[in-house]
Amino acid sequence: MLRKATRKANKANCKIELLHDDASVMHLVDSNQYDWILSTFLCCVMPDEFQPMALEQFSRVLKPGGKFRLLEMVYSKNRRIRRRQDFFSSFVEKVYGARFDRKTAQYIEESAELEITSKRFLKDDVYLLIEGIRKG
Numbered sequence: 001m002l003r004k005a006t007r008k009a010n011k012a013n014c015k016i017e018l019l020h021d022d023a024s025v026m027h028l029v030d031s032n033q034y035d036w037i038l039s040t041f042l043c044c045v046m047p048d049e050f051q052p053m054a055l056e057q058f059s060r061v062l063k064p065g066g067k068f069r070l071l072e073m074v075y076s077k078n079r080r081i082r083r084r085q086d087f088f089s090s091f092v093e094k095v096y097g098a099r100f101d102r103k104t105a106q107y108i109e110e111s112a113e114l115e116i117t118s119k120r121f122l123k124d125d126v127y128l129l130i131e132g133i134r135k136g
């Protein structure tokens with residue numbers, strides 16, 4: 001992923017700084033730094049016990065009023081698709097570490113600092129787009 005990101009960063013027409021860090025720790029990132037956090041398919045691969053830690057870091061590094069947008073893979077509400085997801089779930093977890101039943105939105109709702117402003121299911125409900133803001 002970093003190799004891909006480096007290739008793209010080198011072609012970008014703005015300065016991009018890439019950091020390699022654990023999202024649940026973020027020891028390389030100072031507090032109140034960012035206007036936005038965008039994350040795709042991170043929390044669905046992150047074990048549940050690390051998610052509140054990562055969300056705490058998201059709120060720490062966002063400026064007050066900063067926004068976040070997370071795209072995650074989830075169980076579909078469509079029963080046919082859900083059956084297929086069930087069939088492949090152990091393979092998906094073994095190979096990618098991803099699960100369809102992570103409780104990311106719940107952890108955000110429980111967080112004191114973050115607030116969800118919108119939740120949208122996409123693509124036959126197999127993706128969940130969670131948008132929100134750091135309070136304050």
Ligand SMILES: C[S@@+](CC[C@H](N)C(=O)[O-])C[C@H]1O[C@@H](n2cnc3c(N)ncnc32)[C@H](O)[C@@H]1O
Nearest residue numbers: 001021022023024039040041042045046096098
């Ligand atoms: C399913 S991939 C998604 C990659 C990319 N965001 C995308 O949408 O194509 C999940 C990524 O999360 C990274 N990851 C998992 N746990 C992490 C953590 N605690 N801190 C930082 N990255 C993590 C993995 O290394 C992997 O690159």
